[in-house]
Amino acid sequence: MAQKLFSALAGIGIALGMGAVILVIEGRQPFEVYGALAALSLGDADKLAITLKNAVPLILTGLSASLAFASGPVNLGQPGQFLMGALAATLVGISVDLPAPLMVPLLIAAALAGGAMWAGVAALLRHAFNMSEFIVTLMLNSVAELFTAWLITIDGPLAEAGALSPRSPAIASGGRLGDIGEFNISIVVMALAALAIWYVFHRTRAGYEWRIAGQNTLFARLGGCPVDRNFFIVMLLSGALAGLAGGLLVMSGTYRLIRGIGANYAWDGVMIAVVANSALAATVLYGMFFAALQTGALGMELLTAVPSEFIQVLQAVIVLVSVASRGYLSALLDRLALRRLHRHSAIARQ
């Protein structure tokens, strides 16, 4: 466990080092740039609050991908499920007006259902026609994107009357998530969802069956696990997490469906899951880390004149380094442990 954590952190360290080399070649001061990044994403409660809020969709789509990958299904439909969750929350939010204590859970449920439904389509197609969820979820992304775009296009069925840009009417005020102090309530919802999914995955019978099936489906099937039903449930849950990400973004930021909502998060979830090797806790950590990078990027650009695109370079380097070094680092650590053992036994012999 400690070793796993260490290789994860070492991956980040190596990536930052390589980023520093790039910065030096560009004639910049790496410490200054990283300092600005850190200060502007984690510097005070205010900035931390923004980072955490930005982390919400990253972590939820990341968990969506990690849960699926670790349990077997290859759900690459986070962008589409995100949009359908956002759409469902918006639809309910503009057609119902209830006090916040009722409205918030209702919209959250709608977002969960929207994402689950979209993933469920892929699961059903696999069940009925043995169509690979890998392809279907990917293609449903485009369907969801075009469908939501059409709904809110000017004069579209869900467009706000008289709006100058493609967008839906705003949701009722009861469904809007405010702040507790500096921190947006969507952070709390995300944390609860992350805890819940971690508990289910690691502490329940169902989670055990998902984990085993994710490693060796045939073994799980022979052991009596209902792997087909589990596949379905995991797909729905994975979709629900991505849908929740979309719903929370609507409820805490835009208050409506707008063109291109979530486009920034489209593939970040899969990326984070890959970097985290589909481990749930690591997904949360990496989600926060990437959110910090993205949050600090703008301010860094202002302070140091390093273009914020540098963060995208850094992200890509982190992905490559962490994936490439995963096997190598643990082998290295094993070897170090071995050397220590040899030394100990040599001492013991004396």
Next chain:
Amino acid sequence: MSDLIDLRHITKTFPPNVTALDDVSVSFQAGEIHAVVGENGAGKSTLMKVLYGLQRADRGEIVLRGQPVRFNAANDAIAAGIGMVHQEILLIPEYTVWQNVVLGAEPRARWGALDTRQARQRVRSKIDAFGLNLDPDALVGDISIAARQKVEILKLLYRNVAVLILDEPTAVLTPLEVPQLFEELRRLRDSGKTILFVSHHLEEVLELSDRVTVLRRGRKVDTVPAASTSKSDLARMMVGRELLFTTRRAARPPGEVVLRINNLSLRDGRQINRLRDVNLEVRAEEIVGIAGVEGNGQFELVNAIIGLIQPDAGAICVNGHDLTRAPILERRRHIAFVAQDRGRMGASVNASIAENAIMTHHRLNEAFSRRRWRLDMRQAAAFAERVRDQFAVAMSRADQPFRALSGGNQQKVILGRELLLDRPFLLLDQPTRGLDVGSTEYVREQMLSQRDARRAILLISSDLEELFSVADRIAVMHRGEIVADTPIERASLEQVGYWMLQGRDGSAGLTGGSTGSPTGGSTGSPTGGSTGSPPRSADAAGAVA
């Protein structure tokens, strides 16, 4: 003869603290067949991998023809004249024999194009030079496993190696294919090649090799000339103690029918019959062995019983419960199952030992199902420790990954898990495959004691000696049919061998005497029920050993 290869003080430790080789020194002479034997985990494969450059030794040196050498990769070893044939055969089925052989070392024509004619010719001449019975133009996908193994050997001969390392070459062969391989290996030796041969089949070792090196737990025990040793000597050196021979106690007659299979038929996607009208009964307190050349329907029979495939016709009942169309979980209420492929079917090697130990129990064992949807990993660890204590598993902690266990200990965990399910019927598919002598012995003891605990056991094995040493009845499968079903004491090794290869006609090949009766299987054991128990004597096992 002079020393061709000298391995000196080879030490290899795998992180974190598994010592695979501990100061091993062996020398191999030119033109000998040298067997390296030992239990699983004794270090024989590691030693060969170090020699072949697949693994680097921590200490020690390799001296080849008097020169210290250091191989960083298999290609270095091949360039130095040392080649290895692995257990798994890695060929391209869509390519012909000669295409596979030249792959990676193709003769070039102008512009770097493949010189087809020359390539074919060179392969042809190697085949002729070493008298291998191979057609260079056959598609590898069409030829037998034995022939593919020959292609692997040919690949190395084509690269002009002087030393051939064979890792368990007979594991993939049928009994009748082994003598041919041995004959060809002897011919290679006589033409000056050195052959290093890893095995734990002692008969084969004694028959084939000139000298034998025995490893035990990473250390060399001794190197002895094969002519001056015996099977029991080698076994003692390998295990470090005398092997206890199982006594087969005279048991009560078998009880009521537990497994009943009626007219089971199965066709595959190409409408080829995989199972043809299979009828089989296994009674309580009885071990029924299924013999057959691999690929004659045994795997399909196992899969149909456990529920991975649906038969086209017929019925499967355990203790009167019709399981023909039942979901797997329902079947597991009645069936304990040890699959032939540990890593693929019997376990998840990356999961922890505890997670592997509680499979099926997590749903069907009351201790776990009382909590319904929660799963307590401490309880799982405690259960794994129970498996460890009851089945003598060598492991330190239940949260270690399953793959950290040796093959024998993995199988003990799997066997323990299944036996603790406490089911009336045990389906054991090749339960001792790939296990060392000690673990094999252990698994067989467990089978016998389970039989004596009134369980019904169906044992599928490609090891005829195993069937003859534990089974009470033996059924032979040939092309999806049960062509013979006979009490063990009425069967002979030769007769069963003929049935395996020739089907029903096999009985025509031998005359009268001790042959069993091919029944077509419908009545199960012809004598078992009515005339009381056939005597289960140690002779049956003794006669073939």
